Amino acid sequence: MTSDGSTHSHIASTDREFLTDFHEVAKIGATPAGGVERQAATPEDGLTRQWFTAWARSRGWEVRVDGIGNQFACWECVPGAPYVLVGSHLDSQPLGGRFDGAYGVIAALHAAQRVRQAVEEGARKPVHNLAVVNWFNEEGGRFAPSVMGSSVYAGLFDREEMLQVRDLEGIAVAEALAAIDQLGTDTPPTAAAYAEIHIEQGRILEREARDIGVVESSWYTQKLDIEVLGEQSHTGATAMADRHDALVAAAKVVLRVHAVTQNFEEEAMVSSVGQHVVEPNSPIVVPRRVHMVADLRSSSPEIVQRAREILLGEIQEIAREHDLTIDVNDFDIREKRYFPAEGVELAEKAAANEGLSSRRIETMAGHDSVSMNTVVPSIMLFVPSVDGVSHCEREFTTDEDMVRGLGVLTAVAGELVSGELAPEAPWSGKS
Structure with missing residues (x-):
C-alpha cells in the first residue's frame, strides 16, 4: 500500500x-x-x-x-x-x-x-x-x-x-x-x-x-461584478446612525446571493460569492468600498436569468436601506x-x-x-x-x-x- x-x-x-x-x-x-x-x-x-x-x-x-x-x-x-x-x-x-x-x-x-x-x-x-x-x-x-x-x-x-x-x-x-x-x-x-x-x-x-x-x-454560468460604495469613517467616533458601512451592506448582498437558490427546486442552481476586497481594510475605519463577484449557475439559463433579476431588485433595496451606492455589472457569461x-x-x-x-x-x-x-x-x-x-x-x-x-x-x-x-x-x- x-x-x-x-x-x-x-x-x-x-x-x-x-x-x-x-x-x-x-x-x-x-x-x-x-x-x-x-x-x-x-x-x-x-x-x-x-x-x-x-x-x-x-x-x-x-x-x-x-x-x-x-x-x-x-x-x-x-x-x-x-x-x-x-x-x-x-x-x-x-x-x-x-x-x-x-x-x-x-x-x-x-x-x-x-x-x-x-x-x-x-x-x-x-x-x-x-x-x-x-x-x-x-x-x-x-x-x-x-x-x-x-x-x-x-x-x-x-x-x-x-x-x-x-x-x-x-x-x-x-x-x-x-x-x-x-x-x-x-x-x-x-x-x-x-x-x-x-x-x-x-x-x-x-x-x-x-x-x-x-x-x-x-x-449556464452568469457572474455579477458587484461594487458597494459607502463612506469611510472612524469606527469609534462615528455615530451608528451616521455610518454608510459598505461591508455591512455587502454582507447582506452575500446572504441574498446565497438565499436566491431557495426560489427554485432543490439543486436546480448553485450560487456563491467567493471573493471580497474590502477597502481600506483597517481595524479602525468603517469600510468605504467592497468589491465582489457573485457566481450563479444552473443547467437552465432561464433559472439563472430569473435569479439575476431577483438579486438586482434585492441589491437595490439594500442600497436604499443603507443610503449608499451598489453598482452591478454582468461579467463572464457562459452559455x-x-x-x-x-x-x-x-x-x-x-x-x-x-x-x-x-x-x-x-x-x-x-x-x-x-x-x-x-x-x-x-x-x-x-x-x-x-x-x-x-x-x-x-x-x-x-x-x-x-x-x-x-x-x-x-x-x-x-x-x-x-x-x-x-x-x-x-x-x-x-x-
Missing part, C-alpha cells in the same frame, strides 16, 4: 510510471495538509511548466508556448494536418487540491505517448497530428476571469485585453508570465478535436459506483453548451472496451473543454472524487481510478488521431 492509501500490486508498469509522475508533480507547491499552492504564473506554476517541458522534450516532443502562456507538446506525424489536442491545466486554486487539472495534463502526456507509440509501431493509422496542452490560468484564482488560456485560444477572449488583467497586487498577466519566462511567441497548433479528463468534483460517480463520467453538456453526441458515444464505447462502467453527466464547473467545445468537437471525461470534495487540500481520487481514466483517455485520443469525430460542418457546440 502506498502513502496515499492506494495499492499498486495489480497496476502495470507503464501505469506506475504515470503515477510516479503524478505524485512527483504533486510535490511542487505542496502544502502541509496534502494540497498544492501554485496559482497561475507564480514561481510554483513556473516549476510545473519546467517539468512539463523537460518531460516532453526528453521524449522527442516539440514544445511551444503561445502569447497567453499556453504550453503545447507537439508531435507531427501527418505533415500539414491539424492536431488533436489533449490536456488540462497545472495551475491551482489557493490552498487547492493536487488532482484538479494536474491529473488531466499528466494523464494526457502519458496517453499521447502511448498513442504515438501505437502509430510508430503501425498499430494505428493517423489522420491528425497530436499535441498535449497545459492551458494557462484555468482556475482564475489570481487573474479573473478563469479558463483564460483556452478562451483566448478559442477566440472567446481578446489576448491583449487578458494580458493587461491585474491581480490584487497590481501585477499584470503579461508581467507575471514574463517573470517565469512563459510569455511566448510561438504559433499554437491548429486543433481538429479536443479531449480532456478531470476529477468529477462532485459525488455522482462515487454515489452510483460508476468508473467514468462522460460529459454531455455544461451548465450552456452541448458536447457532440458522436463524441459521447465514442467515449462510452472506449470505457466499455476497457471493461468499465460509465454514465452521462453534466458539468456544473467550467473547464477548458467547455471553451474548446465552442470551436472543435470536444470530449470531456470524469473520474470519481472521494466525497465530491474539490478546490481544497482534502481533494482526493484513488490511484486506481486515475489509472482507469488514463486507459479510457488513451483509447479516445487514439480514435481522434485516426480521424474519428471529424465534423462535416463548422462546429459550434450549441446543438
Whole structure:
C-alpha cells in the first residue's frame, strides 16, 4: 500500500510510471495538509511548466508556448494536418487540491505517448497530428476571469485585453508570465478535436459506483461584478446612525446571493460569492468600498436569468436601506453548451472496451473543454472524487481510478488521431 492509501500490486508498469509522475508533480507547491499552492504564473506554476517541458522534450516532443502562456507538446506525424489536442491545466486554486487539472495534463502526456507509440509501431493509422496542452490560468484564482488560456485560444477572449488583467497586487498577466519566462511567441497548433479528463468534483460517480463520467453538456454560468460604495469613517467616533458601512451592506448582498437558490427546486442552481476586497481594510475605519463577484449557475439559463433579476431588485433595496451606492455589472457569461453526441458515444464505447462502467453527466464547473467545445468537437471525461470534495487540500481520487481514466483517455485520443469525430460542418457546440 502506498502513502496515499492506494495499492499498486495489480497496476502495470507503464501505469506506475504515470503515477510516479503524478505524485512527483504533486510535490511542487505542496502544502502541509496534502494540497498544492501554485496559482497561475507564480514561481510554483513556473516549476510545473519546467517539468512539463523537460518531460516532453526528453521524449522527442516539440514544445511551444503561445502569447497567453499556453504550453503545447507537439508531435507531427501527418505533415500539414491539424492536431488533436489533449490536456488540462497545472495551475491551482489557493490552498487547492493536487488532482484538479494536474491529473488531466499528466494523464494526457502519458496517453499521447502511448498513442504515438501505437502509430510508430503501425498499430494505428493517423489522420491528425497530436499535441498535449497545459492551458494557462484555468482556475482564475489570481487573474479573473478563469479558463483564460483556452478562451483566448478559442477566440472567446481578446489576448491583449487578458494580458493587461491585474491581480490584487497590481501585477499584470503579461508581467507575471514574463517573470517565469512563459510569455511566448510561438504559433499554437491548429486543433481538429479536443479531449480532456478531470476529477468529477462532485459525488455522482462515487454515489452510483460508476468508473467514468462522460460529459454531455455544461451548465449556464452568469457572474455579477458587484461594487458597494459607502463612506469611510472612524469606527469609534462615528455615530451608528451616521455610518454608510459598505461591508455591512455587502454582507447582506452575500446572504441574498446565497438565499436566491431557495426560489427554485432543490439543486436546480448553485450560487456563491467567493471573493471580497474590502477597502481600506483597517481595524479602525468603517469600510468605504467592497468589491465582489457573485457566481450563479444552473443547467437552465432561464433559472439563472430569473435569479439575476431577483438579486438586482434585492441589491437595490439594500442600497436604499443603507443610503449608499451598489453598482452591478454582468461579467463572464457562459452559455450552456452541448458536447457532440458522436463524441459521447465514442467515449462510452472506449470505457466499455476497457471493461468499465460509465454514465452521462453534466458539468456544473467550467473547464477548458467547455471553451474548446465552442470551436472543435470536444470530449470531456470524469473520474470519481472521494466525497465530491474539490478546490481544497482534502481533494482526493484513488490511484486506481486515475489509472482507469488514463486507459479510457488513451483509447479516445487514439480514435481522434485516426480521424474519428471529424465534423462535416463548422462546429459550434450549441446543438
